Amino acid sequence: MTSDIRTLAKKVSGGDRRALARAITLIESTRSDHREQAVELLECLPPGGSATVRLGITGIPGAGKSTFIEAFGLYLTGLGHRVAVLAIDPSSPRSGGSILGDKTRMEELSRHPDSFIRPSPSGGTLGGVARRTREALQVCEAAGFDVVIVETVGVGQSETAVFEMVDMFLLLLVPGGGDDLQGIKKGVVELADLLLINKTDGDLVAAALRAERDYASALHLLVPLHPGWTPPVIKVSALEGRGMDEVWAAVEAYRAALGPEALATKRASQSVSWMWRAIEGELMDRFKAHPAIAPRLSEQETLVAQGKSSPTLAAGELIKLFFAQGPS
Amino acid sequence: MTSDIRTLAKKVSGGDRRALARAITLIESTRSDHREQAVELLECLPPGGSATVRLGITGIPGAGKSTFIEAFGLYLTGLGHRVAVLAIDPSSPRSGGSILGDKTRMEELSRHPDSFIRPSPSGGTLGGVARRTREALQVCEAAGFDVVIVETVGVGQSETAVFEMVDMFLLLLVPGGGDDLQGIKKGVVELADLLLINKTDGDLVAAALRAERDYASALHLLVPLHPGWTPPVIKVSALEGRGMDEVWAAVEAYRAALGPEALATKRASQSVSWMWRAIEGELMDRFKAHPAIAPRLSEQETLVAQGKSSPTLAAGELIKLFFAQGPS
DSSP states (O other), rough: OOOOHHHHHHHHHTTTTHOOOOOOHHHOOOOHHHHHHHHHHTTTTOOTTSSSSEEEEEOOOTHHHHHHHHHHHHHHHHTTOOOEEEEEEEOOOOTTGGGGGGGGHHHHEEEEEEEEEEHHHHHHHHHHHHHHHHHEEEEEEETOOOOEEEEESSSSTTHHHHHTTTTTTEEEOTTTTTGHHHHHOOOOTTGGGEEOOOOOOOGGGGHHHHHHHHHHHHHTTOOSSBBBOOOOOOOOOOOTTTTTHHHHHHHHHHHHHHHHHHHHHHHHHHHHHHHHHHHHHHEEEEEHHOOOTTTHHHHHHHHHHTTSSSSSHHHHHHHHHHHHHHHO | OOOOHHHHHHHHHHHOOHHHHHHHHHHHOOOOOHHHHHHEEEHHSOOTTTTSSSHHHETTTTTHHHHHHHHHHHHHHHTTOOOEEEEEEOOTTTTTTOGGOOOOGGGGHHTTTTTTEEEEOOSSSHHHHHHHHHHHHHHHHTTOOOOEEEOOOOOSSHHHHHHHOOOEEEEOOTTGGGGGGHHHTTTTTGGOOOOOOOOOOGHHHHHHHHHHHHHHHTTTTTOOTTTTTOOOEEOTTTTTTTHHHHHHHHHHHHHHHHHHHHHHHHHHHEEEEEEEEHHHHHHHHHHHHHHTTTHHHHHHHHHHHTSSOHHHHHHHHHHHHHHHHHOO
16 A cells, blocks of 8 residues: 555545545556556545435436536535536547536536536446446545436446446436337336436427326336336426426435335445456456467457458457466 | 258358348357357358448437338338348346347338348347347348348447448437537447438428538538548438438448448458457456356455445456466
């Protein structure tokens, strides 16, 4: 345990924002020495107590996630909560940029003393990004943020990653999605503990009512994720800041319905899947760096590229080599 | 090489539909003996020639993907093409079911003698599902299907998986998404070689025109994926079967613009990333089955679940054990 890491940990626990930012930067670094320091840091930070609230939120692009988080976050700081917002967004394979990286989309909240907003780590696989976000979540809780909101985009695999690191999963919907209930239902809606129909304002009010009915009836077709909790559907207007009190009331009702034991059980099984994500990431890093593999990689890649070997075959060759040589 | 696998390969190459279905079932099996047979099978099937057309298609739920694929597929069979439709859809963590598994959503096409529709393999990680779908694609081409359409859902990681196995990536949009251009642009739109505004019918025609303008102008902000090809935006109505000829014309124009060399180069680099996906899947399988790990797994999982060890720490322990013991 190096002393500067211990110092950093102390500062983080003391709520030092600069230290928090530095800690997360350390966690997000791909340098192996940074990784070791990050593991040390996580070791000497207290595990998040169940007193904290971990919320995941997703919705298709255009659902108004950022607007909602800004409005909801400001409402919570008004109640005296300290709110951290993290994002999971596997970066674009082309730009390497982060969709959710644009802080200006939550301008007021990002300037608030009781809030901390961190864009998605850019680069890397979903697994890697999720792993670093999950560790950042632990650090935020250690820094005294009692509500952590993890935002993600899309209807893809990233929902599962977020679902696996939060107590409660919120799905932000927009009016008009009703016609596709069938398509959404099995995917993401069934992960949701709470459905929000956003943009319940202007000329979408009628459509919002329809959507509310459609989703509410669809939810009854699902086996509840937790006995004693049927995901409610709440109409909100992030733009006008309406419904935030109802949303928070639903969050508290959910925690009461589950009770501390069920919540603890949920976090326990989540930790196990996080362990698996960490193993996968580490295995691939070791594989690529293995002395018996590294020099052969480009050769095999060339054979595959030239069609002289198939991806399945080449993968088999390298795997054989990896295990034949034993540990590095 | 077992003789029945050779026989199966012959039947597949002969266009035997039942053999094709059996081959894909073999590929999708998680049993290790089946996996070996699947690898054998892939070895003795010809690699797909560049004469085939590999199309990926995505869009948010409600965009009308299935309706479009049915209309487009029937149009192509009308031109004398043989069309295979595969799906990538990491199954829901809860139901284990496949969102795209519902064949009845493409009723007419699924009954057509010159088409073959295969739902997404259920279960497993995105990596596993994508890997099996990619192998199924090779088998379909070997069976004489000259157009393979790989469908996926969402705005998540699965797009990347599909993007990495097709020649051309189609994004199906609906009118009204224009307000979120910023949000979509960096993620999925930039992967698209062709944008389709679906539901250009009824009272959405005006909105479709707006969306077409918005996306067309947004696309000019992007560095083209291929020099000499700016993704066009085409308005279609899958419901009324309008615009299918334009879509196919765009596909042919795209292939002409790239030329055979660029297409070959693209498929080459795709094969390399498939190799990586295969390695990752195999590594995790071996890890879980490793004699030094398997007996310790539940113990470590319990420590993590009880909060007596952190996911990061436990992962480190197991990784150390895995490499200390050497090959199994």
